[in-house]
Amino acid sequence: METFANRKPFYSYVPLPSTNAIRLLVLHTATSCSLDIIDDLANSPPYGALSYTWGNPQSPYSSSYIDLPQLSVPSIPISCDGETILVTPNLSDALRMLFDTYTSNYGLSHTYIWIDAICIDQGNLAERTMQVSLMGDLYRKAKTVLVWLGYEDEFTADTFTTMERLASIPKDLYEVVEAQDFHNAQMVTSKLGILPLSHRNWLGWVAFLHRPYFKRVWVVQEVSLADRVLCICGSRRVPWESFSDAVMFTHESKWSGFLHTQSLRRLDNDNIAPEYHKLLSVDIDPGFSAYSLVTTKLFITTFRQALPFRKLIEEHRETSASDPRDKIYAILGLADKHLKPFTGHAEALVVDYNIDIQTLYTRITGLNSNWCAAAGLSWKPDAWDMDDKILRVQGMRIGIIHNMSGSMFDAEDSLQRWTSIAQLALELPPYYHTWGNPDFDAWVKLIQSEPIESAFGLDELSRVYAAIMAESQQPDSITQADYERSFAQVRLEMSLTLNCRRVFRTEGNLLGVGPDNMELGDEVWLLAGSRTPFVLRKVTEQGSDYRIRGEAYVHGFMHGQAMDLSLDLVDLNLV
Numbered sequence: 196m197e198t199f200a201n202r203k204p205f206y207s208y209v210p211l212p213s214t215n216a217i218r219l220l221v222l223h224t225a226t227s228c229s230l231d232i233i234d235d236l237a238n239s240p241p242y243g244a245l246s247y248t249w250g251n252p253q254s255p256y257s258s259s260y261i262d263l264p265q266l267s268v269p270s271i272p273i274s275c276d277g278e279t280i281l282v283t284p285n286l287s288d289a290l291r292m293l294f295d296t297y298t299s300n301y302g303l304s305h306t307y308i309w310i311d312a313i314c315i316d317q318g319n320l321a322e323r324t325m326q327v328s329l330m331g332d333l334y335r336k337a338k339t340v341l342v343w344l345g346y347e348d349e350f351t352a353d354t355f356t357t358m359e360r361l362a363s364i365p366k367d368l369y370e371v372v373e374a375q376d377f378h379n380a381q382m383v384t385s386k387l388g389i390l391p392l393s394h395r396n397w398l399g400w401v402a403f404l405h406r407p408y409f410k411r412v413w414v415v416q417e418v419s420l421a422d423r424v425l426c427i428c429g430s431r432r433v434p435w436e437s438f439s440d441a442v443m444f445t446h447e448s449k450w451s452g453f454l455h456t457q458s459l460r461r462l463d464n465d466n467i468a469p470e471y472h473k474l475l476s477v478d479i480d481p482g483f484s485a486y487s488l489v490t491t492k493l494f495i496t497t498f499r500q501a502l503p504f505r506k507l508i509e510e511h512r513e514t515s516a517s518d519p520r521d522k523i524y525a526i527l528g529l530a531d532k533h534l535k536p537f538t539g540h541a542e543a544l545v546v547d548y549n550i551d552i553q554t555l556y557t558r559i560t561g562l563n564s565n566w567c568a569a570a571g572l573s574w575k576p577d578a579w580d581m582d583d584k585i586l587r588v589q590g591m592r593i594g595i596i597h598n599m600s601g602s603m604f605d606a607e608d609s610l611q612r613w614t615s616i617a618q619l620a621l622e623l624p625p626y627y628h629t630w631g632n633p634d635f636d637a638w639v640k641l642i643q644s645e646p647i648e649s650a651f652g653l654d655e656l657s658r659v660y661a662a663i664m665a666e667s668q669q670p671d672s673i674t675q676a677d678y679e680r681s682f683a684q685v686r687l688e689m690s691l692t693l694n695c696r697r698v699f700r701t702e703g704n705l706l707g708v709g710p711d712n713m714e715l716g717d718e719v720w721l722l723a724g725s726r727t728p729f730v731l732r733k734v735t736e737q738g739s740d741y742r743i744r745g746e747a748y749v750h751g752f753m754h755g756q757a758m759d760l761s762l763d764l765v766d767l768n769l770v
Contacts (some may be wrong), residue, residue, distance in 0.1 A: 206278040208316040214325050217333065218314040219307040225291040227274040230314065231307070236332055242307035244337035245293065246417040246424075247408070249283050249312070249517065252345025254402045256474040259348055267517065275313065286312055289343040292427055296341065308341075309333060320548050328546045330413075331420055331528020340421035344408050347429035349470040353399025355431060360389045361441035374449035394462050398471045401454055404442075404482025412514035412525040415507075419492040419529055435492075442489045445481070454481030484513055491529070501531035504544075508559075513695070519552045523559055585740075586769040590722040591762040593752060594701030596730070598622065602697055602711050616698050623704055705752070710745025719747055721757050723764070728752060731769075739767045 209232060211218070218230045219242050233239045250267040253260045269281035273290065282290070293308060315326045334340060364387050376382045380391035408414060418424055424435035445451040453459070460467075460475040467475060487510045494502065507526040516522050524546050530537070537544060544559075601615040695711045701719060709719075709730045717732050718741075727746045734740040 206275050206280045208319070208322075211322060211325075215329070217309065217326070217329065219309055220313055221306055222290065222294050222297060222308065225294040226287075228290075228313070229276050236329060236336065239336065240307055241338050242309055242336075243339040243341055244309045244334055244417070244421070245289060245311075245343060246334075246340050246414050247285060247289050247343040248411050248414075249285065250407060252285050252288075252343070252406060252408060253348055254350060254406050256402050256405065256477070257348040257350065258470065258473070269312070280313060282312060285343075285345065286310070288346065292343055293341065296427070296432075309337065324546050324548045327524055327548075330525075331416055334417045334528075335420040335422075337421060339423045339425055340417060342408070342414075342418065342424060342426045342435070344406055344426060344428040347431065350399040350402040351428060351431065353393075353396045354403040354428075355433070357392055357396045357400040358433065358437060358441045360392060361444045362437040363389060364440075364444055366440075369444060369447045372448045374452060376448075377450045377453050394459070394466070395468055395471060397454060398459060398467075398474060400441075401456065401459070401479070401481060402471075402474050404485045405479060407515075409482065409485040409488060410513065410515050412511060412516045412522055415488055415491055415511050415514065416525055416528045418488060419495045439489045439493065442482070442486055443493070446486055451481040451486070455479070484511075487511055487513075495529065502529055503534050504530040504536060518548075520548065520550075520555050523555060587766065588722050588724075588769060589764050589766055590720045590725075591757055591764055592718055592720050593728060593749065593757055593762065594703050594705050594719040596699045596709070596713060596715055596717045596719065597702040598700045599713065599715065600698040619698055619700050619706065622700060623706065699747075705749055707747050707749035709747040713744045717744060719749060720767075721752065721762075731767075734770060739765070740770050741767055743769055 211232065212234055215235045215237065217233050217236050217239065219233055219239065220228050220230055222228050251261060251263070255262070266284055269283050269286075271282050271284055271287040272279050273282055273287070274280075289310075297306070297308075311326075316322045368387055371386055376386060383389065383391045418435065426433050426435055426438055445454065456475055456477060456479050491502065491507070491510060504526070507529055508523075511526065514522070516525065523544075527544060527546065530544075547555075598619060599615075600619055696708050697711055697713070699707055699709050699713065701707070705719070707719065707728070709717075713730045714732070717730050719728050720731050720741075721728050728749050730744040730747050731741040732744055734742060
């Protein structure tokens with residue numbers, strides 16, 4: 196019998212024979228495996244693929260959660276072909292789960308499985324680059340993708356109660372439910388035919404949606420391209436479709452508007468179980484990363500087509516990766532290669548771990564944009580001089596930020612943030628800049644300029660805007676509970692559209708949307724060669740060194756109108 200003592204200290208990978216070759220794993224025990232080389236992925240035997248996170252998989256609001264960097268470092272020894280491979284603690288747990296799953300009757304007829312950390316020689320940069328290029332085909336060809344979400348915690352029972360009830364609701368009933376029904380247990384039963392969900396059921400669901408798995412960028416491709424997905428949390432197993440249906444119902448019904456913790460801690464504050472105190476002490480969203488994952492897979496599964504690269508970047512911008520380059524590489528397999536930027540910049544979108552993060556992100560920036568704010572104003576340098584980590588550019592300053600709406604991280608509740616946006620509109624002069632639109636019309640145009648897919652309902656926004664303005668004269672006539680019930684849809688759409696962004700007004704009364712991290716006094720610039728304005732922050736009071744805070748939308752300046760205003764073009768340094 197093999198023991199750890201008689202193994203070689205490190206595994207020696209046999210080089211892959213071709214760019215289409217892969218390794219597949221056979222699991223003999225929970226701590227022992229072997230690797231077979233398959234000469235061509237196209238001719239591979241049936242196999243499953245594991246989708247998981249390298250670090251701690253537990254909800255950060257669980258009492259069992261430990262935030263230690265070493266949990267993402269391979270440190271647990273397993274045997275592979277008589278040699279030792281180190282894996283992360285979570286992968287070690289996943290291997291135990293896989294062994295139990297494959298030795299039980301879960302309909303998995305294949306014996307091979309693909310796991311990135313073991314099947315790829317992670318220390319070989321050339322192989323890693325080659326294998327990442329195959330990743331989309333690897334998960335598309337897998338018979339089953341097994342999603343390992345980690346062990347159960349104190350929230351799991353409530354999570355699965357919520358999931359099972361919501362997933363059982365027939366889709367033809369989605370249209371009969373209203374946002375306000377969230378608060379009416381009797382209505383839930385009569386309309387949907389399910390038992391009402393308790394306060395703690397919903398809290399468990401939100402805690403589950405914030406497991407790190409749903410924020411990992413690689414899982415978007417791993418799940419979206421798979422034909423069959425089985426979700427596993429401890430001893431519980433559920434098909435992806437049940438999870439997806441539960442997530443979609445909360446958004447279709449607009450109930451997700453009530454699932455921000457700011458709202459949940461008002462519902463039953465006197466009877467909150469101790470295990471939920473940590474969750475309710477922070478302000479978090481109702482699982483937007485999980486929602487983005489679900490909608491991307493739903494689109495690809497339903498229409499059997501890829502998505503525009505820019506849409507994928509925007510939809511999954513809040514995901515994370517241990518290697519920042521993977522924020523780009525992880526979605527290439529989902530992108531439509533017949534659309535921009537692939538039609539004109541295919542060479543900039545090839546997996547290459549030999550290039551640094553700065554070079555990759557610079558290539559990606561500006562490859563695909565609907566705006567042309569700088570019109571024909573070109574960037575003077577023929578090549579970038581980045582040796583000193585300074586980017587020398589030219590630009591026009593179009594304003595200084597004078598006022599901003601509330602931040603999604605600072606507002607005590609959604610109403611506070613909403614009213615701060617409305618107040619910005621009221622501060623505008625009777626006519627917006629030189630275009631002659633009344634202030635309300637300009638505000639509406641600003642919201643209209645948001646992407647169509649944000650579903651920001653103007654009719655509802657107009658109604659709420661008018662209601663807030665009317666009630667501002669009699670603040671005691673409407674309660675916070677009234678707002679929570681009546682404006683759930685508005686709160687949801689605003690959160691989706693202004694996620695990590697906020698509205699601003701310049702000292703010259705220009706209205707725009709910029710990054711959440713901007714501050715009063717930051718400057719709005721139009722840089723030569725750029726497609727959008729940028730919010731910049733001066734490094735020192737004197738001098739021309741700036742740091743980028745993020746891109747911005749400025750109403751009336753997105754299609755070259757700044758060229759008509761005779762603004763000075765000056766040199767500045769981005770550091």
